Amino acid sequence: MNNFSLEEQQRAIQQTNDDAAISKYCAVSKGYYNDPFISLFVKTKEKRQPLINRGTYARVQAVQLLVERFLHLTKRYGKRQVINLGAGFDTLFFRLRDKEVIWKGDVFVELDFPEVTQMKLRVFRQHAALYSLLTKDTDMKSFQETQDGLSCDIYKLIGVDLQQIEKLSYLLEQTCQLSTHAPTLVISECVLTYIEPQSADQIIQYFSKTFSFISFILFELTFPTDPFGRQMVKNIEQRGFSLESLLSYPSLRAQKERFIQFGYPKVDIKSMYTIYEDVLAVEEKRRIERLELLDELEEWKLLLQHYFLLYCLKLDMLQESEADELWNSFRFISKRCEEDYLS
Amino acid sequence: MGISDLDAWIEKLKDSVLPSEDEIKVLCGKVREILVEEGNVQVVYAPVVVVGDVHGQFYDLLELFKVGGEPPWTNYIFLGDFVDRGYNSVETLLLLLALKVRFPDRVALIRGNHESRQVTQVYGFYEECVRKFGSATVWRLCAEIFDCMSLSAVVEQRVFCVHGGLSPGIESLEDIEAIDRKQEVPHEGPMCDLLWSDPEEVEGWTLSPRGAGYLFGEEAVQHFLHVNHLNFIARAHQLVMEGYKQMFQGRVVTVWSAPNYCYRCGNVASIMELDENLERNFKVFEAAPESSRPEKGRVKAPDYFL
Numbered sequence: 001m002n003n004f005s006l007e008e009q010q011r012a013i014q015q016t017n018d019d020a021a022i023s024k025y026c027a028v029s030k031g032y033y034n035d036p037f038i039s040l041f042v043k044t045k046e047k048r049q050p051l052i053n054r055g056t057y058a059r060v061q062a063v064q065l066l067v068e069r070f071l072h073l074t075k076r077y078g079k080r081q082v083i084n085l086g087a088g089f090d091t092l093f094f095r096l097r098d099k100e101v102i103w104k105g106d107v108f109v110e111l112d113f114p115e116v117t118q119m120k121l122r123v124f125r126q127h128a129a130l131y132s133l134l135t136k137d138t139d140m141k142s143f144q145e146t147q148d149g150l151s152c153d154i155y156k157l158i159g160v161d162l163q164q165i166e167k168l169s170y171l172l173e174q175t176c177q178l179s180t181h182a183p184t185l186v187i188s189e190c191v192l193t194y195i196e197p198q199s200a201d202q203i204i205q206y207f208s209k210t211f212s213f214i215s216f217i218l219f220e221l222t223f224p225t226d227p228f229g230r231q232m233v234k235n236i237e238q239r240g241f242s243l244e245s246l247l248s249y250p251s252l253r254a255q256k257e258r259f260i261q262f263g264y265p266k267v268d269i270k271s272m273y274t275i276y277e278d279v280l281a282v283e284e285k286r287r288i289e290r291l292e293l294l295d296e297l298e299e300w301k302l303l304l305q306h307y308f309l310l311y312c313l314k315l316d317m318l319q320e321s322e323a324d325e326l327w328n329s330f331r332f333i334s335k336r337c338e339e340d341y342l343s
Numbered sequence: 344m345g346i347s348d349l350d351a352w353i354e355k356l357k358d359s360v361l362p363s364e365d366e367i368k369v370l371c372g373k374v375r376e377i378l379v380e381e382g383n384v385q386v387v388y389a390p391v392v393v394v395g396d397v398h399g400q401f402y403d404l405l406e407l408f409k410v411g412g413e414p415p416w417t418n419y420i421f422l423g424d425f426v427d428r429g430y431n432s433v434e435t436l437l438l439l440l441a442l443k444v445r446f447p448d449r450v451a452l453i454r455g456n457h458e459s460r461q462v463t464q465v466y467g468f469y470e471e472c473v474r475k476f477g478s479a480t481v482w483r484l485c486a487e488i489f490d491c492m493s494l495s496a497v498v499e500q501r502v503f504c505v506h507g508g509l510s511p512g513i514e515s516l517e518d519i520e521a522i523d524r525k526q527e528v529p530h531e532g533p534m535c536d537l538l539w540s541d542p543e544e545v546e547g548w549t550l551s552p553r554g555a556g557y558l559f560g561e562e563a564v565q566h567f568l569h570v571n572h573l574n575f576i577a578r579a580h581q582l583v584m585e586g587y588k589q590m591f592q593g594r595v596v597t598v599w600s601a602p603n604y605c606y607r608c609g610n611v612a613s614i615m616e617l618d619e620n621l622e623r624n625f626k627v628f629e630a631a632p633e634s635s636r637p638e639k640g641r642v643k644a645p646d647y648f649l
Contacts, residue, residue, distance in 0.1 A: 016649035023646065050465070052646045059648055190649050221647075227584060231609030235644040293465050295456070295539075295553045296428075298582035299608060307648060 004240045012240035013194045014116055017088030020190070022046050023056045024091075032057035032288050036098070040127050041089035041120075050292035051300055055307075057288055058276045059189070059219060062309055065279075066217055067092065067185065069330055071101050074183035077213070081184040083109045083172065085162060085203070086191030088116055089123075093155060097133045104137045106154060109176055111168070114148040114159025121150055121157060151176075162191070163199040165206055173210070181317065184211045189219040194241060197248040201262060208263025212316040215330070216264060219309050222271075224250050228302045252308055264312035266327045270334060273304035278334035344369050349445045356438045357405060359431070359637060364476055367437065371484045373444045378452070378491035383519050385451050385496040391418040393504060393615040395579030395587075395598035396455065399429025399467065402631040403602050403612065404438070410628045411614045414442050415449040420496050422579040422598065423455020423506035423538070426485075427466035428605050430642050433475055436468075436485060454492035455506040455579070456538040456555070459528040490525050494537050501574040501621055508578055508595075509559045509567055510536030511548045516571050530555060541581055542595045561591040568594060574621060586613030586627045596623065602630040607645040 004012070025042040028035045030053055048056070067082065074080050080102070084090060087110035096102045110117070124130045134155055135143065143152040148159030156176050160167055172178050186207050192200040207214050221236075223229040224246045233243055249255045252269045259267045270279070294300060313330065315323040352362055352370075362370065392411045397404050411417050425439055426432035443450045456462060463469045463482070472482035496504040497516065512533040513519055522534050529535045539556025542564065543549070549558040564576060576595045581588075583599040590597070602612035616624040 019646075019649045023648065048646060052648070055648055219648075227609035227611075228607075229609070231603060231607060232647065235607065236647055236649075238644050289554075293462065293554065295462075295555075296582070297553060299605060302582075302608060303647075 009241040010113065014113055015239070016190065016194075017086075017112070017116055018044075021089040023048050023052055024060060027053040027056040027060070031291055033060060035060075035091055035095060037091040037094045037130065038089075040130065041091070041123055050294040051296065051303060053292060054288065054294060054300070055272065055304060058272055058280060058304070059307070061280055061284075062272070062275045063187065063189065063217060063219060064092065064095065066309070066311055066330075066332075067096070067187065068099075068101055070183070070185045070215055071096070071106075073326055073329055074213075077183050079105045079107070079179065079182045081107045081109070081178050081182050083111065083178075083184065083186045083207075085111055085186060085188040087112050087120075087157075087187075089120060090189070092187070094130060094133050097136070097154075102154070104154060107156065107176065107178060108154060109156045109158065109172065109178070111158050111160055111162060111171075113161060117157050117159035118148045121145065121148070124150065124157075162203060163195055165199070165202050168203070169206060169210065180210055181212050183213045184215070186214065186216045188217065190221070192218065193220045193243050193245045196244045200245045201258070204259065205262040208314050211314075213314075213318075214264075215311065215313050216259065217309070217311045218255070218259075219307065220255075221246055221306055222250070222252060222255065222308050223306050229306055232306055255308065255310055259310060259312050264314045266314070266323075267310065267312040268331050269308055269310040270332060271305050272307040272309060273301055274334050275309055275332065276304055279332045344373060344444075346445070349441060353438065353441050353445065356434060356441060359401070359434055361433065361475065362437065364480055367481055367484060370437070370440055370444065371488055374440045374488055375491055377443060377447045378488065378493070379525070381493045383494045383522055383524055384516050385453075385493045387420055387451055387496045387498045387504070388418070389499050389621055390616065390618050391420055391498055393577050393598055393617065394419060394421045395600040395613075396424035396582075396604075397421070397429075397435055398424055398457070398601045398604065399426050399432030399435050399471070400601050400604075400630075401429065401431035401434040401438070402636045403429075403600075404435055405635070406602075406628060406631040407600060407612070407614060410626050411616070415446040418449050420451040420498070420504050421453060422504060422577070423453050423492075424457045424579065425452075425455070426468040427457040427463055429467075429601070430471075430606075432463075432468040432471050433481070440488065451496050452492055453496055453504065453506055454489060454494055454524075454528075454538060456528060458489035458492060460486045460489075461527070486527075490527065492524075494522065494524050494534065495519055497573070498577075498617055499621060500572070502577055502617060503567075503571070503573050503575075504577045505537050506578065507536070507538045507556055507580045508540035508542055508576070509557075509563055510540065511557060511559075511563075512536065513567075514570060539580075542576075542578075542590050542597075561594070564591050564594050577615060582608060582610060584608070584610040586611045587615065587625050598625075602628060605645055 025038045026048040093108045138152045149157040224233045256269045425436045510533040536556045543558035545560040588597045598615045600612045613625045613627045
């Protein structure tokens with residue numbers, strides 16, 4: 001706990017968005033992966049250590065891999081919905097639209113604090129490249145800018161404090177007119193951990209209760225109580241906010257049980273170290289490992305072991321065999337024994 | 344530069360007051376004279392304290408001296424990686440160099456893989472020099488000193504001390520003596536391996552995932568110890584959360600001396616005392632308290648994924 005006021009804490013949390021965008025820009029400019037849009041969102045171009053660049057690469061690739069898998073597997077079910085919680089300056093929508101893996105009929109919703117969505121909107125206005133992807137194939141009658149967001153049939157940017165769960169549900173179901181039956185994917189990268197645990201749990205539960213075909217992807221920190229974790233919490237909280245949910249769910253096992261408890265029967269969780277070692281494409285890794293010298297492998301392993309990727313599914317409407325098949329095609333296969341990690 | 348000048352510098356450095364560029368030039372000249380005369384395998388006598396990676400964590404080095412004692416009252420072998428990663432590589436290196444000139448027979452400095460032009464340009468020492476002195480002159484002077492540093496030490500003919508580990512190209516200590524060390528750390532070969540290799544549960548030799556050096560197993564260690572009539576190997580190079588780690592029935596010991604490495608890892612550090620009988624005694628210590636860190640608040644906390 002710290003002595004910062006609520007406003008100061010919120011501002012500090014919003015700054016994590018700038019920080020993540022800078023890390024992504026840095027990794028992209030070093031050649032780790034391709035993102036033609038991220039530079040439009042970054043003003044201060046700081047350097048990041050090779051370890052952070054490589055980890056950012058792993059994070060962005062793994063999340064995009066899962067999102068693309070979900071979109072691929074749900075093609076036959078008609079319209080798909082993606083909801084990016086605390087999206088910040090994430091460029092995922094533009095990357096997916098550029099690759100044409102989401103298309104007319106799908107809906108992509110980005111939610112964040114109004115202060116952040118307003119900034120994102122300003123960047124949209126400044127760059128034709130972004131605007132043309134937003135308006136491509138869009139019914140211009142559906143296109144409107146709001147005070148702190150934007151809405152067209154395929155994309156919605158909405159300013160909201162995620163902790164106001166009733167407002168959130170109203171915005172998604174009424175304002176955005178999301179279908180509660182269409183395949184829906186929620187993405188949350190380092191967002192719920194800044195929210196107090198009861199509110200974060202409510203959000204997780206809201207989606208499983210409301211949507212009948214739902215997947216949730218969570219990228220977050222973990223193991224706050226071992227020596228590395230204690231220092232991590234101390235260093236991050238120095239920025240002026242608390243990692244509220246981290247201590248309530250302090251391990252991979254606790255996070256997995258949390259999602260089962262809140263309505264997702266199929267849940268996998270893997271440390272980012274396992275994801276990097278077992279999931280990411282070998283040829284790509286060989287390529288990026290040559291970009292910069294990273295010789296401190298112990299530190300690299302420790303850092304990646306303190307982040308995880310959780311993904312889950314809840315499918316009310318499908319036959320069990322169809323649901324199992326979908327799940328087995330969605331999940332990452334890894335050689336590493338996850339049970340060791342969960343104990 | 345006399346003894347009183349050196350003593351004054353050492354005291355000033357301990358208060359984080361940096362010498363001028365000209366003074367550093369003089370210091371480097373003196374260090375160079377001493378280092379070039381040293382063999383690739385330095386002869387050291389017990390009792391001695393063996394120190395692992397320090398990595399520019401200057402205030403933790405001062406803490407280390409509190410734990411291990413000040414030179415010359417304590418005899419030291421530093422196993423390299425003095426610079427990079429930490430916020431105060433300049434202070435750390437200059438203090439160690441000044442101590443070397445002041446007490447050449449009580450301070451042994453062994454080269455680590457970070458004592459290299461290429462690595463310091465990625466991991467912070469280069470940038471720190473430019474930031475603190477306004478040009479790369481000091482970095483260049485220091486890099487020339489790196490090229491003169493010895494590659495290993497042997498305590499009482501029984502304990503082999505090196506930064507990284509063994510090399511498939513090295514059979515005996517004579518092989519090490521035969522290396523022409525006065526150069527930038529090569530990308531491969533025996534000199535590179537000494538500074539880059541790690542012990543691991545492997546059969547024979549495997550290329551290191553670090554991109555340089557090898558992983559060497561118990562058999563290679565036993566063979567090297569047998570051929571050279573040694574008891575064990577003391578090395579650094581790898582973070583150990585507990586400060587030290589013994590492997591292969593104690594035939595290899597890793598000493599890690601940078602507590603809370605990179606201000607990120609939360610680990611403790613250690614130094615290893617070898618007494619007259621070469622018995623090992625590890626002293627574990629934590630990072631210097633915040634109150635003794637003048638840099639606090641002025642430096643950025645390490646990055647995470649947010």
